[in-house]
Each structure stands twice: as structure tokens, then as C-alpha cells.
Amino acid sequence: MRLAQHMAVASDQVRADCIEANEFPEWSQQYRVMAVPKVVINDRVQFEGALPERDFLSAVLRAANGGGAPA
Amino acid sequence: MPILMDRDREAVKREFEKLTGPVKVIVFSQELGSETCQQTEWLMKEVVELTDKASVEILNLILDREKAEAYGVDRVPAVVVEGAKDYGLRFFGIPAGYEFTNLIDAMVVASTGTPALSEETRAALGGLTSPVHIKVFTTPT
Numbered sequence: 001m002r003l004a005q006h007m008a009v010a011s012d013q014v015r016a017d018c019i020e021a022n023e024f025p026e027w028s029q030q031y032r033v034m035a036v037p038k039v040v041i042n043d044r045v046q047f048e049g050a051l052p053e054r055d056f057l058s059a060v061l062r063a064a065n066g067g068g069a070p071a
Numbered sequence: 072m073p074i075l076m077d078r079d080r081e082a083v084k085r086e087f088e089k090l091t092g093p094v095k096v097i098v099f100s101q102e103l104g105s106e107t108c109q110q111t112e113w114l115m116k117e118v119v120e121l122t123d124k125a126s127v128e129i130l131n132l133i134l135d136r137e138k139a140e141a142y143g144v145d146r147v148p149a150v151v152v153e154g155a156k157d158y159g160l161r162f163f164g165i166p167a168g169y170e171f172t173n174l175i176d177a178m179v180v181a182s183t184g185t186p187a188l189s190e191e192t193r194a195a196l197g198g199l200t201s202p203v204h205i206k207v208f209t210t211p212t
């Protein structure tokens with residue numbers, strides 16, 4: 001979560017939502033949240049667990065460029 | 072009854088020594104919302120009391136619909152953390168437990184406007200030309 005938040009502050013293009021999965025079961029089901037943290041970027045690129053900054057950035061750039069598949 | 076324990080208060084106060092500019096938290100709530108709406112309001116009121124640089128505004132998802140739409144908030148409880156501008160920092164659900172640490176970190180980085188990221192990351196993000204919406208699902212424990 002920390003990386004997402006700092007990226008949001010670094011770029012006007014980035015928004016970071018921290019979602020309490022238990023409190024929004026339908027939302028969690030929609031994104032098939034099985035383990036946390038689960039990160040979903042532009043509803044296309046998703047991964048579970050914490051990533052190093054470089055890999056997190058790669059995921060962000062991939063999503064920004066239309067990569068991944070619709071969640 | 073206070074939500075934060077004395078130990079938490081002291082830890083947050085120490086973190087808040089890093090605040091440089093004003094930070095505002097906007098809570099979107101609903102009277103008929105879940106019990107956590109009220110708890111979120113209480114928690115945020117307690118948090119902003121720990122520094123003179125933070126303020127809180129409580130809004131209603133239905134009555135303040137235009138603001139909710141402007142902030143992209145469609146469910147409650149939601150917390151928006153704003154610094155010199157809206158950086159796009161949102162919390163859905165009460166920011167307690169593990170998320171509380173993220174909330175305090177969000178308040179600090181929104182206040183300073185200085186993200187702790189590498190030069191390379193900042194340069195790459197500076198080149199973004201389309202919106203990037205990151206959702207992070209977490210649990211309090």
C-alpha cells in the first residue's frame with residue numbers, strides 16, 4: 001500500500017485506493033481477492049503480495065500502456 | 072470512549088513531527104451505513120487532534136453527492152487524504168489495524184508532498200499520460 005500511496009503523490013495521473021476487503025465482500029469477490037494484499041491496477045494488471053519498487057513500477061507501466069487482461 | 076490507546080497516540084504524534092504542510096481528511100459517511108461509518112468518524116477525529124496541521128471534514132455520501140462524485144467515492148465509509156492538493160489517496164472501510172499505519176503514512180506524504188521513491192520511479196511516473204487507478208485490497212490484521 002505504501003508504494004501505491006507514494007506513487008499517487010508523485011504523479012497526478014495515479015490514484016491509490018486502500019480497500020478493507022472484509023468490509024466490502026462484493027467488491028472483493030468482483031476482483032477475486034483470495035489473499036491480501038491484492039493489487040489491481042486499471043482493472044487489468046493484478047498481483048498478490050508485496051512487490052519491490054521496481055517490479056511494482058513495471059506493473060503500473062504495463063497497466064498504463066493497456067497491458068494485462070480485464071479483471 | 073477513545074479508540075486509540077495512549078501508546079498509539081504517542082506513536083502517531085512522533086510520526087506527525089514529519090508533517091510540514093496542512094493535511095485534511097474528508098470522511099464520507101452515512102447515517103444508515105454500517106457501524107464502521109461512525110467508528111471511522113470517531114477515529115479520524117481522534118487522529119487530527121494529535122497535530123495542529125491536520126483537520127477533518129465529515130460529509131454524507133447522499134447529501135453531499137456532488138462532492139462524493141468529484142472525489143470518486145461511491146461507498147462508505149471512505150476517507151480522502153488531501154495535502155496541498157488532492158493526490159488521489161483514498162481509504163475504503165475503517166482504516167484500522169494494518170491500514171492505520173498506511174493512513175498515517177498517507178497523511179505524512181500528503182503533507183510533505185515528497186514521496187519516498189527512487190529517482191528512476193519518479194521519472195517514469197512523470198511520463199504517465201493516462202490515468203492509473205491502483206486498488207489495494209487489505210485486511211486489518
